[in-house]
Amino acid sequence: MLEPLMYTGGVYRHDELIELVEDLGGHVLQxxxxxxxxxxxxxxxxxxxxxxxxxxxxxxxxxxxxxxxxTEIAVVAPSLAYHHMxxxxxxxxxxxxxxxxxxxIIGLARGVGRRAAQMTKxxxxxxxxxxxxxxxxxxxxxxxxxxxxxxxxxxxxPIIVTGGPECDAVPYAYAYIGGIGRRAKxxxxxxxxxxxxxIVEKISTALDQRREExxxxxxxxxxxxxxxxxxxxxxxxxxxLSPTPITMHLDGMRVKLPFDEYCERVRNVKLTEGPxxxxxxxxxxxxxxxxxxxxxxxxxxxxxxx
Amino acid sequence: xxxxEKVAVESPDEQGARLIEELTxxxxxxxxxxxxxxxxxxxxxxxxxxxxxxxKLAGSLPDVKISDxxxxxxTDDGLKLDxxxxxxxxxxxxxxxxxxxxxxxxxIDRYTVLVATDEDIPDDTIYEPSIELRRNVIDSIRRIxxxxxRIIKHEIAKNHILFIASEEPIKEEWVQQGYxxxxxxxx
Numbered sequence: 170m171l172e173p174l175m176y177t178g179g180v181y182r183h184d185e186l187i188e189l190v191e192d193l194g195g196h197v198l199q200x201x202x203x204x205x206x207x208x209x210x211x212x213x214x215x216x217x218x219x220x221x222x223x224x225x226x227x228x229x230x231x232x233x234x235x236x237x238x239x240t241e242i243a244v245v246a247p248s249l250a251y252h253h254m255x256x257x258x259x260x261x262x263x264x265x266x267x268x269x270x271x272x273x274i275i276g277l278a279r280g281v282g283r284r285a286a287q288m289t290k291x292x293x294x295x296x297x298x299x300x301x302x303x304x305x306x307x308x309x310x311x312x313x314x315x316x317x318x319x320x321x322x323x324x325x326x327p328i329i330v331t332g333g334p335e336c337d338a339v340p341y342a343y344a345y346i347g348g349i350g351r352r353a354k355x356x357x358x359x360x361x362x363x364x365x366x367x368i369v370e371k372i373s374t375a376l377d378q379r380r381e382e383x384x385x386x387x388x389x390x391x392x393x394x395x396x397x398x399x400x401x402x403x404x405x406x407x408x409x410l411s412p413t414p415i416t417m418h419l420d421g422m423r424v425k426l427p428f429d430e431y432c433e434r435v436r437n438v439k440l441t442e443g444p445x446x447x448x449x450x451x452x453x454x455x456x457x458x459x460x461x462x463x464x465x466x467x468x469x470x471x472x473x474x475x
Numbered sequence: 476x477x478x479x480e481k482v483a484v485e486s487p488d489e490q491g492a493r494l495i496e497e498l499t500x501x502x503x504x505x506x507x508x509x510x511x512x513x514x515x516x517x518x519x520x521x522x523x524x525x526x527x528x529x530x531k532l533a534g535s536l537p538d539v540k541i542s543d544x545x546x547x548x549x550t551d552d553g554l555k556l557d558x559x560x561x562x563x564x565x566x567x568x569x570x571x572x573x574x575x576x577x578x579x580x581x582x583i584d585r586y587t588v589l590v591a592t593d594e595d596i597p598d599d600t601i602y603e604p605s606i607e608l609r610r611n612v613i614d615s616i617r618r619i620x621x622x623x624x625r626i627i628k629h630e631i632a633k634n635h636i637l638f639i640a641s642e643e644p645i646k647e648e649w650v651q652q653g654y655x656x657x658x659x660x661x662x
Contacts, residue, residue, distance in 0.1 A: 247622065247623075248622060250622055251618055252618065252621075252622040253622075281621075281622040281623040282621075282622070282623020282624070282625075282642045283521065283524060283623060283642060284642055284643075285623065285642065286623070307621065308490075308491045308494040308495060308498070309488050309491040309521040309621075310488060310490060310491065311488060311521055311522055312521050333490065333491065333494040334488075334490040334491065334494070335490065350494050350498075351494070351498055352498070352501070353498055353501035353502045353505055353618070354501045354505075
């Protein structure tokens with residue numbers, strides 16, 4: 170069992186922590202260097218957390234639990250106009266990032282209004298590539314309950330909806346969180362941070378449920394192992410300037426390399442046990458730019474598990 | 476400080492009305508028009524769907540003319556302008572370029588501009604605070620109104636503004652309701 174952690178500390182000697190994590194059989198998912206500070210998103214075997222904590226203490230850094238590490242979350246707003254940006258959409262996305270998630274803000278082309286609100290095929294495809302989608306809706310209960318569900322009723326991933334009014338549940342959504350709605354100011358008060366924490370909590374629960382579903386028919390190979398193999402065998406992936414050249418999902422990953430040029434090389438990545446990557450995962454073009462999406466096959470589909 | 480009685484929101488959805496009221500305060504203070512738009516009354520019904528806003532406009536500062544910004548003296552090199560108020564230099568230069576062309580204007584230093592002419596410059600208006608204020612007021616109202624309401628009918632007079640927006644074509648009864656708000660406010 171791997172535990173998701175975030176390390177914040179100085180650049181000096183941080184490579185010692187990376188080596189320690191790799192020696193323990195963990196993974197470094199993201200490394201952000203900001204001048205003299207470094208933030209690492211790491212996965213560490215649960216039994217060895219104390220070792221990592223001691224090392225962090227020695228390096229005068231801090232370790233905190235970041236439950237959303239290894240997931241990609243779509244934060245969907247009806248549009249990218251000032252009615253939704255920068256508050257609350259960016260504030261919420263930033264808070265999720267601080268909890269380890271990789272977030273993408275998506276503004277719909279025709280998401281506004283009630284009668285005209287709709288989602289295009291490419292938007293639906295793009296959102297379905299994520300682990301979970303968070304919809305940021307407005308102030309009126311009748312809109313949220315009676316009309317806006319048309320935007321997300323066809324999506325295949327868990328949906329969490331936020332809005333202004335208080336309400337127990339909305340159709341087609343895993344959970345609804347009230348008290349946000351349209352805002353023209355940031356989140357400053359303690360009560361507002363409680364709402365943000367409840368969003369993180371609801372997302373964690375939804376993702377845990379998804380993980381449990383995956384465990385019933387486990388993946389044929391661990392996504393983190395596949396990530397390490399790709400990084401080693403296709404080193405060009407590290408030349409991508411994105412903070413996460415390989416973005417992890419619960420059941421796969423997004424490899425930020427052009428599909429046409431690299432799909433064959435990705436399909437032929439060799440695993441030590443014998444099979445190649447295309448035996449254990451589907452390689453598809455992503456709706457995001459020209460990237461590659463990998464969906465790992467389950468044990469029942471692949472016929473074996475490594 | 477904003478007077479709490481300045482905004483009154485009416486809606487069949489009580490929670491929504493409270494949230495829109497809060498949003499209105501925030502948007503107005505964000506765009507610095509809280510002192511310029513007052514006695515605001517809003518009617519919003521998402522089921523119709525309609526958004527009606529009425530507000531009183533405060534008077535703005537007087538127009539800024541060239542003589543308010545610079546003093547003119549005739550010299551051998553041409554007309555010399557000594558800038559008194561640096562805040563409006565951009566507007567002043569734009570006006571001078573419009574009248575005389577770029578080739579005939581020389582800004583020697585921060586506070587001095589030479590114009591190649593022997594005649595006096597007409598004392599034109601270079602900046603109208605009332606236009607800036609209206610722009611900000613309209614911007615703030617569009618931020619308050621629901622985004623999907625793109626069909627708009629509005630009326631701006633010297634001291635009030637009436638704004639009706641909807642997703643559907645504007646109905647006559649909504650316009651009448653807007654005028655009722657105006658009448659109640661004594662306009």
